[in-house]
Amino acid sequence: MPKSIARRLALMFALVALLVFTVVGTALFLVLRVQLDRHLRESLDDRTEIARIIVFHAGTPEKWKMTREKLSDITPRDGSARYYVTAPNGTFSYGAPITGALTSTSPDGYTISRPAACPNDMLTRTLTIPAYGNRPPVRMQVALSNGPNVRTMRSFAFALASLSALGSLAMLMLGYYVARFGLAPLTRLTKEASEISPNNRSQRLNTHALPFELNDLAISFNGALERLDVAYGRLESFNADVAHELRTPVTILIGQTEVALTRNRSVSELRQTLQSNLEEFGRMREIINDMLFLARADQGELATQLVEVSLASEVAHTLEFLELPLDEAHVRATLTGDANALVNKSLFGRALTNLVMNAVQHSTSGTIISVSIVREDEQIRVAVSNPGAAIQPALLGHLFDRFYRVELSRTNSRENHGLGLAIVKAVADMHRGTVSASSENGINTFAFSIAAGVRVQHARERAVHAAKAGIQAPEVLNAKPTTEQAAGPLA
Incomplete structure (x- = not known):
């Protein structure tokens, strides 16, 4: 059975109440006992x-008889108070000696003893009364039982324990209902959260009139829902774009195959058909490989096999590799x-290849593409600039999205499938970097950065830890770009 917060709070209230009552x-x-002891004294x-005054004025044997009667009158029948007077000659005496086990004594003349025939302790005071008339000095003891105090303390303790138990039980019951009432906003939030589904992703928790303890939780939950909604929307768009991109080569394959089967073909014609189909299969393979690469990057995978290189040397090597498409x-x-910097050479070359080929595609004959390497604090920025048509500022933030093209019509989908710049962003993320795009004064610049120094070293340590744990890097991280891959994944 799930634990109830209301029951836990009620039980805690009851325990606290019982502790306070105790x-x-x-x-x-303790206060009552002290007061009763003081009252007993x-x-x-x-x-x-009173007894001293009575005894003091009895100066003759005749008056002593009256004194004995007075002492008998003030002696309770239940024996809660006793008087004992003794004199050297035995004439002036009264009562029986107060004997018993001595419990305690005090400097002020009080003693506490337990007489044999008395169930309770007795507080005793002893004093000497000087001679008067024919009466010699006498010694008087007065004892008072603490039985009434004991009975009072027992009754008080029983009543206190009973009231504490009843009060704790009442606190338990009332605390449960109070806790349920106090947790009503949480119950409402739970109900609202249970109503959220893929069909109403835009629904959010109502944060109005919430206690401040729950307001931050509701805001955080709404933020998580917002991020999930964006991710879900991107997934839907991604699936739609993937379906669109794969539909084109599949449609071409089906169409060419159907045409080839309509009548007998020569070996040369069949070879041409198979060659065309092979190109479409290659295109589909590129799309699938790029999708798998981006999927791994989305999972937060970092670049492995990092080596310290001169970025200028790597850029020169990539430009030499792209000499043929540049000349064409x-x-x-x-x-x-x-x-x-510490980089994965294969990934760095792939990202730079995509940027350069993107610039080549959008440049006119005779223009110059400039590649610059600049260190900015803990980032090293690699930028590729080319003259070209201005890009609207509203579109710059989407250029690194998957399958995004500035042209709304997909007339050039045969040449690229809209994943080139997305791969650049993924490579930057794997190197703890960022991407950027700008269009100013007729110059379009696309750039990505990689972390330098401590941040890259941290990434390398994480990669070593992953290798020790037996996690192998994906094959795409170690693959070198081929000519088809270099020309294929363009934005």
Whole structure:
């Protein structure tokens, strides 16, 4: 059975109440005992003073007879008070000696003893009364039983324990209903959260009139829902785009195959059909490989096999690799700047290849593509710039999204499938970097950065830890870009 917060709070309230009742009751019990002891001593002092006056004025044997009668009159029948007077000659005496086990004594002349025939202790005071008339000095003892005090304390303790138990039980029951009432906003939030489904992803928890203890929780939960909604929307868009991108080569394959089967074909014609189909299969393979790469990147995978290299040397190697497509487009590439960094050479070359090929595709004949390397604090920025048509500022933030193209019509879908810049962003993320795009004064610049120094070293340590744990890096991280891959994944 699930644990109930209301029951837990009610039980805690009851335990706290029982603790408070116990502490307060103990304090009251001690105060009452002190007051009763003080009252017992005051009563003993009063009886002692009355008896002293009576005994003091009995100066003759005749008057002593009257004194004995007076002492008998003030002696209770239940034996709660006793008087004992003794003289050297035995004439002036009264009562029986007060004997018993001595319990305690005090400096002020009080003693506490337990007489054999008495169930309770007796407080005793002893004093000497000087001679008067024919009466010699006498010694008088007055004892007062604490039985009434004991009975009072027992009754008080029983009543206190009963009231504490009843009060704790009442606190338990009332606390449960109070806790349920106090947790009503949480119950409402639970109900609202249970109503959220993929069909109403835009629904959010109502944070109005919430206690401040729950307001932050509701805001955080709404933020999580917002992020999930964005991720879900991106997933839907991604699935739609993937379906669209794969539908084109599949449609071409089906169409070409159906045409080839309509009549007998020569070996040369069948070879051409198979060659065309092979190109479409290659395109589908590129799309699937890029999708798998991005999926791994989305899981937060970091770049492995990091080596310290000169980025200028890596850029020069990539530009040399792309010499043929640069010549075919009649454009030239220049390089400025340099910096050393820890990178995965294969991933770095792939990201740079995509940026350069993107610039080649959107450059006119005879233009110059410039590649610059600049160190900015803990980041090293690699930027590729080319002259081209201005890009609207509202579109710059979406250029690194998957399957995003500035042209709304997909007329050039055969040349690229909209994952090139998304792969650049994934490579930057794997190197703890960022991406950016700008369009100013007829120059379009696409850039990505990689972390330098401590942050990259931290990434390398995480990669070593993953390798020790037996986690192998995906094959795509170690693959070198081929000519088809270099020309394929363009934005």
